[in-house]
């Protein structure tokens with residue numbers, strides 16, 4: 001190889017390395033807190049039991065706003081959870097059933113993070129795989145109210161992401177993956193989002209079902225430590241509901 005070509009390649013790699021170092025430093029310098037920005041009172045009120053009630057689908061669709069993708073077969077639960085978050089009315093959120101991944105996870109279309117915040121597309125992925133190791137806690141296994149509760153938890157993540165710049169989201173991702181304390185604080189704080197959005201009973205019913213329903217007893221004996229470390233227990237949620245409603 002000619003000397004000039006070698007020099008160009010060396011400059012190119014040094015340039016790449018420099019860019020990665022600079023971007024990493026900028027990401028690390030971002031200020032990101034694990035806690036949700038919680039309101040000081042319950043914003044919306046829903047009945048403690050939503051199951052078996054008739055809701056007007058057209059009026060719910062109007063309430064939640066355009067640009068919402070609903071998971072097939074779970075439209076009503078999704079619409080009810082979305083209707084608790086008026087702040088997401090203009091935000092693009094797709095709820096999609098997947099064949100892999102965590103039981104539920106809130107994410108974003110990667111490339112949409114590089115456009116304007118208004119054009120971001122958030123994606124709530126809901127594992128619906130056959131014969132999953134998560135059988136018992138997947139969306140399809142949950143009672144209706146628990147479905148609404150966990151979808152409201154996932155939407156709480158979307159509210160949080162939407163307050164962050166792309167660089168702050170990168171720092172959040174880094175912290176979430178590397179700090180168990182940050183992750184626990186963030187998830188427990190996100191469990192309070194349904195409570196403040198009027199779906200406290202629904203997130204309570206979710207937390208109870210994944211711990212104490214017959215179908216999950218064995219799973220909870222095995223994974224209860226993980227669950228209780230990162231998420232509020234049913235008892236803790238009940239205490240928070242009482243505390244928040246007595247404010």
Ligand SMILES: [Zn+2]
Nearest residue numbers: 153157187190
């Ligand atoms: Zn979560």
